[in-house]
Structures are given as structure tokens and as C-alpha cells.
Amino acid sequence: MDLNQPLAYRMRPKSLEEFVGQEHVVGKDKLLYRTIKADRLSSLILWGPPGCGKTSLAKVISETTNYKFTKINAVTSGVGDIKKAIEEADNPLLNPSGKCILFIDEIHRFNKLQQDALLPFVENGTVILIGATTENPYFEVNKALISRSMVIKLEPLTKENILQILNNALKSKEGLGSFNIKIADSTLETIAEISNGDVRTALNGLEVAVLTTKMNSDGAIEITDEIASQSMNQRKAMFDKTGDSHYDNISAFIKSMRGSDPDATVFYLARALNAGEDPVFLARRIVISAAEDVGLANPNALVIATSAMQAVTMVGMPEARIILAEAAVYNARSKKSNASYLAIDKALSDVANKDTGTIPMHIRNAPAEGMSEFGYGKGYKYPHDYPGHWVEQQYLPDKMLGTKYFIKDENISDE
Numbered sequence: 001m002d003l004n005q006p007l008a009y010r011m012r013p014k015s016l017e018e019f020v021g022q023e024h025v026v027g028k029d030k031l032l033y034r035t036i037k038a039d040r041l042s043s044l045i046l047w048g049p050p051g052c053g054k055t056s057l058a059k060v061i062s063e064t065t066n067y068k069f070t071k072i073n074a075v076t077s078g079v080g081d082i083k084k085a086i087e088e089a090d091n092p093l094l095n096p097s098g099k100c101i102l103f104i105d106e107i108h109r110f111n112k113l114q115q116d117a118l119l120p121f122v123e124n125g126t127v128i129l130i131g132a133t134t135e136n137p138y139f140e141v142n143k144a145l146i147s148r149s150m151v152i153k154l155e156p157l158t159k160e161n162i163l164q165i166l167n168n169a170l171k172s173k174e175g176l177g178s179f180n181i182k183i184a185d186s187t188l189e190t191i192a193e194i195s196n197g198d199v200r201t202a203l204n205g206l207e208v209a210v211l212t213t214k215m216n217s218d219g220a221i222e223i224t225d226e227i228a229s230q231s232m233n234q235r236k237a238m239f240d241k242t243g244d245s246h247y248d249n250i251s252a253f254i255k256s257m258r259g260s261d262p263d264a265t266v267f268y269l270a271r272a273l274n275a276g277e278d279p280v281f282l283a284r285r286i287v288i289s290a291a292e293d294v295g296l297a298n299p300n301a302l303v304i305a306t307s308a309m310q311a312v313t314m315v316g317m318p319e320a321r322i323i324l325a326e327a328a329v330y331n332a333r334s335k336k337s338n339a340s341y342l343a344i345d346k347a348l349s350d351v352a353n354k355d356t357g358t359i360p361m362h363i364r365n366a367p368a369e370g371m372s373e374f375g376y377g378k379g380y381k382y383p384h385d386y387p388g389h390w391v392e393q394q395y396l397p398d399k400m401l402g403t404k405y406f407i408k409d410e411n412i413s414d415e
Contacts, residue, residue, distance in 0.1 A: 006203075006207070007203045008199070008200040008203040010174045012055070013060055014063050015060060016036060016037070019053065019056065019060055020053075020157070020161050020165050020168075021052070021053055021158065022053055022057070022154050022155065025153075025154070032044075032152060036064055036065075039064065042128065042149070042150055043149040044129070044130045045129075045133065045141060045152065046058070046131065046133070047153050048153065048154030049134060049198070051199045051202075052154045052156055052197065054133075055132060058071070061101065061130065062101070062103070067100055067128065068100040069100070070085045071103040071104075072103070072105070073104075074106045074108070074110045075109050077104075078114060079113065079114055082114070085100060086100075086121050089121075089126055090126065099125065099126060099128065100127060102118075103131075104129065104130070104131045104132070106132065106133065107131030107137075108134070108141065112142065115142045116144075118145065123148065131145075155197075157197050157199050158197070159189070162195055163188055163189065163192050165202070165203070166191060166202060169206065176206070176210055179221055181210060181221050186225070187223055187224065187225050187228050190225050191209075194228075195232070201232065205231050205232035206231075209223045209227050209228050246275075246277070249271050249272055250268075250277075252268045253269060256268055257293065258293040260333065261332060262333055265331075266329065269321075269328055273317075279312050279316070279320040282312075283309035283323075283327070284309060286305045286324065287305040287306055287309055289305070289331050291340070294331055294334045294335070295338055295340045296337050296340055296412045297334065297337035297409075297412055298334040298335055301330060301331055304326075307327075308323050308324065308326065312324060335411040337409050339407055339409055339412060340406065343405040343407070344405075346405050347405050350403070356397055356400050359397060360394050361377075361378060361379075362380045362393070363377075364376045365377065380393075
């Protein structure tokens with residue numbers, strides 16, 4: 001093992017027994033565990049966040065399989081690299097089995113043409129595809145490839161998983177075992193917390209801390225909380241603002257406002273801002289929530305949300321966070337009514353799918369002289385001429401008489 005290689009690379013497991021985490025798919029007697037052990041692998045799409053073990057799992061497979069194993073990266077490879085791997089798999093001298101496992105890291109980076117080039121060979125069994133992606137494969141990978149593959153959803157590693165890997169790295173000769181390192185369990189926990197489920201970040205942070213700290217008088221490298229924090233970036237965001245988790249987080253943000261939970265609302269707002277979401281995009285979602293979810297239960301919410309969006313546009317970050325929080329919390333704490341939202345959707349459905357009849361003549365406009373002779377506007381009662389500024393008359397077309405769209409609920413007042 002080349003000790004000049006990054007610690008995260010050196011600590012990659014060589015067997016399933018060394019693999020830490022993802023017990024729901026690679027735990028003993030789980031389907032993937034049994035498939036790998038029996039070398040009866042079918043095509044896989046490994047879907048999960050950075051640093052959760054996708055590449056490590058592919059490496060384990062490469063160490064246990066009897067098939068030729070080829071790895072390419074979708075960022076730097078193209079159709080030519082795919083064809084070369086196929087040609088080598090078909091060469092009986094280079095590959096007597098006639099099959100190969102093709103690991104494509106960041107498969108979502110391949111365009112449709114590149115993904116289509118794989119299809120015939122996955123179909124006939126020449127290639128056992130293992131694709132790794134941080135993006136939702138159901139959006140980013142061809143449906144034909146998805147249908148021929150088993151999608152494995154990997155989760156962020158737990159704090160306990162990362163602590164186990166960090167302790168292994170401190171003891172292993174291939175890791176940091178040759179150093180005399182003094183580090184408290186609480187400091188290791190700090191590293192695990194900051195890494196936020198990404199073991200690569202945790203291992204890189206530990207390695208930087210060790211390599212940049214001078215030995216004390218006892219010949220030991222002592223890593224404190226302060227050194228550990230200085231050796232790592234701020235707590236890693238759990239999602240990329242352009243990735244699939246972007247949609248999960250914004251969904252949770254909206255549903256927390258709708259569910260009247262101000263604490264969860266602020267939490268998901270903070271996650272979005274920490275990941276670099278556009279504050280104007282977040283402001284627009286608050287405006288939509290004010291209309292859709294708060295509605296007529298508190299019409300002032302829409303006024304505040306719209307003002308907040310304008311203020312965010314003018315002020316920008318970092319102060320925009322305060323404006324966003326105020327408007328979002330106001331929405332969360334407001335009474336809710338979706339009566340207007342339901343009304344317009346029902347009306348749109350009727351207009352699109354039914355014969356709704358014609359507009360009554362008495363409420364039609366008669367802008368040109370002579371139109372009134374044909375009944376346009378004839379018989380219209382001007383409400384302001386009547387007590388209470390209201391008079392009974394027909395507004396809906398004959399075919400829609402009696403239809404109710406707006407149904408007032410208990411949170412809408414008459415004021």
C-alpha cells in the first residue's frame with residue numbers, strides 16, 4: 001500500500017467483512033451480501049450521497065468476483081471507453097468468461113447516447129453494469145437501463161459507522177497506525193459530527209489533522225477539538241442544491257409550514273441556505289405557501305410573503321436569511337385554509353373537461369352601440385344600488401347552476 005495515497009483511499013475495504021455500514025443491503029444474509037458472496041451479481045445502480053460507500057462497495061465486488069472488472073468515470077469517459085471495455089470482455093484470450101463487470105462512477109453524467117450504448121451488452125449479459133450516482137437514477141438514468149438493473153439505495157453513514165472507521169484508521173498500518181496519536185473519543189465524535197455522514201470527509205479531516213500537527217515533547221501527535229475543527233470545513237451540507245435532495249428538502253420545508261411547525265420550518269430553511277439555495281427561490285415558495293396553505297384564514301400572510309420576496313431581492317444574503325425566516329415562521333404559525341386552492345382547481349377541471357354552457361346574457365359586456373339590442377347586459381342588477389350592496393341574481397351559466405367551488409371552512413372569518 002502506497003502511504004502517499006489519501007487515507008480515504010487506503011482505508012477502502014477489501015471484503016464484505018471489512019465493509020462498514022449499509023447493513024440494510026450488505027448485512028449478512030441480505031440479498032446483496034448473498035449475491036456478492038455467490039458471485040451471481042446482476043446489474044446494479046448504487047444510489048446514495050457522497051461518502052456513503054458506493055465506490056468502496058464496487059471495490060469489494062472487484063475483489064470477490066471471478067469476472068473481469070473494469071472501472072470508468074462518466075466525467076472523463078465516453079462511448080469509446082465503453083466500446084473498449086466491451087471489446088476486452090469479448091476477447092477470449094483476455095477474458096475467457098466472456099463477461100465483465102463494468103463499474104461506472106457518476107453514471108448520471110453520461111448523456112442518453114452514452115447510456116444507450118450500454119443497453120445491448122447489458123441486455124445480452126456481456127456486461128454486468130454497476131453504476132454509482134448521487135442523483136436520483138429514476139430521473140437521471142435511462143428507463144431501459146433501470147428496468148434491467150437492481151436499484152440499491154444507500155444511506156448516509158451513521159455517526160457510529162464513521163467512528164468505527166476512524167478507529168480502524170488509527171489502528172491500521174495501512175492507515176495511521178505508524179503514528180503515535182493521542183486523540184480523545186470526544187474529538188473523534190466531533191470529526192464524525194462535522195462530516196455529516198460522509199466518511200471521506202471524516203478520514204480526510206483526520207489525516208490533515210495528523211499530518212499538520214507537530215509532535216509534543218513525548219513524541220506524540222495530540223489532536224484536540226480545536227485542531228480537528230480547523231482541519232475540516234464547516235459541517236458538510238447533506239445535499240447539493242441541484243440534486244435530488246434539493247427536492248426532498250424543499251418538500252420538507254413546504255410541508256413543515258403547511259403543518260404549522262415553525263421549528264421544522266426554520267430547520268429546513270437553514271439546510272437550504274447552508275447548501276447554497278437561491279434565497280429568491282425560497283422566497284417564492286413562501287409566497288406560494290401563503291396563498292395555497294394559509295389562504296383566506298389569514299390573507300395578511302400573502303402580503304408579508306410578497307413583501308419578503310421583494311426585500312430578499314433588494315437586500316441579498318446574508319441578511320436575507322432573517323427576512324426569509326420571519327415570513328416562513330409567520331406562515332407556519334398562521335391558521336390554515338386551502339379553500340381557495342381547492343376552489344380554483346375544481347373550477348379549472350370543470351372548464352377543461354365539461355360542457356359548462358354559456359355566460360348569462362345579463363352579465364355580459366356591451367361595449368359597442370347596438371349590442372344591447374341582442375340582450376347583452378340586459379337585466380343586469382348593479383349590486384351597489386341595493387341595500388347592503390348585494391342583490392340576488394344569476395352569475396353561473398345555466399348548466400353550472402348549483403355548483404359549489406368555494407367551501408368556507410372553520411378558519412375563514414366573515415370579516
